[in-house]
Amino acid sequence: MVAVSPASGAQDGTGEVSDAADDANDDAIEDARRLFAGPVAFLKSAPELRFLPDADVPEVAFAGRSNVGKSSLLNALTNRNALARTSNTPGRTQELNFFDVGEPLRMRLVDMPGYGFAKAPKDMVRKWRYLVNDYLRGRQVLKRTLVLIDARHGIKDVDREILKMLDDAAVSYRVVLTKADKIKASELAEVTARTIEEARTRPAAHPDLLVTSSEKGMGMAELRAAVIENIG
Numbered sequence: 001m002v003a004v005s006p007a008s009g010a011q012d013g014t015g016e017v018s019d020a021a022d023d024a025n026d027d028a029i030e031d032a033r034r035l036f037a038g039p040v041a042f043l044k045s046a047p048e049l050r051f052l053p054d055a056d057v058p059e060v061a062f063a064g065r066s067n068v069g070k071s072s073l074l075n076a077l078t079n080r081n082a083l084a085r086t087s088n089t090p091g092r093t094q095e096l097n098f099f100d101v102g103e104p105l106r107m108r109l110v111d112m113p114g115y116g117f118a119k120a121p122k123d124m125v126r127k128w129r130y131l132v133n134d135y136l137r138g139r140q141v142l143k144r145t146l147v148l149i150d151a152r153h154g155i156k157d158v159d160r161e162i163l164k165m166l167d168d169a170a171v172s173y174r175v176v177l178t179k180a181d182k183i184k185a186s187e188l189a190e191v192t193a194r195t196i197e198e199a200r201t202r203p204a205a206h207p208d209l210l211v212t213s214s215e216k217g218m219g220m221a222e223l224r225a226a227v228i229e230n231i232g
Helices: 020-037 070-077 122-138 157-168 185-199 220-227
Strands: 040-046 059-064 096-101 107-111 142-150 173-178 209-211
Touching (some): 070 220, 096 122, 122 157, 142 157, 185 209
Parallel strands (some): 059 142, 173 209
8 A cells, every 4th residue: 555545536437447547647657767767966955045946947845744754755766875864863954955856857856854853952943944834835836745744653733733834825735654664554554544534624735645665665656656746
């Protein structure tokens, strides 16, 4: 199980599930595979909005609590071992990190500072939060935000703060469960159901949930397809 929807799928006139959606999904997965098999490179870090790169290509941003596994997910997504820095210390990512994808350039990935707990002074944490909020609310080329939720814990209040901010700003986002390999299948099914139920109540949330494991490669093909879904 890597992508879950509350709906059962489209049907044709005979009442059977149509193959058209499956074919389109296969095409999207292959397109994404080819894109991320090509050039992907770190562009720059932006500690403040004035350091953002020119808004000339679509961007897809990754948000999540500190230590939710954003950097590991980005590495697995792009088939790189060290594109994004990983750390066991929450709060290591302190800036907006931009990665160019494709040759010619087709899009950018944006690794955002983790929210919630961070081993840093409160004024610095506040600065990171304002940077993330201002970027998400005001970036015209931002096509989709992927909000990462640790499957071991599900949605927490600190996650809900970000989800509400995205809802209020009408910024489209999709929830991604990470570290799905770290819990039993029965527990994963339960947290998946709870997360889908909550996502369905939020106006800016995509109806489908992605379930992933960076370590096992679970859900990576579907995640890549989701990343390029709105970039044209």
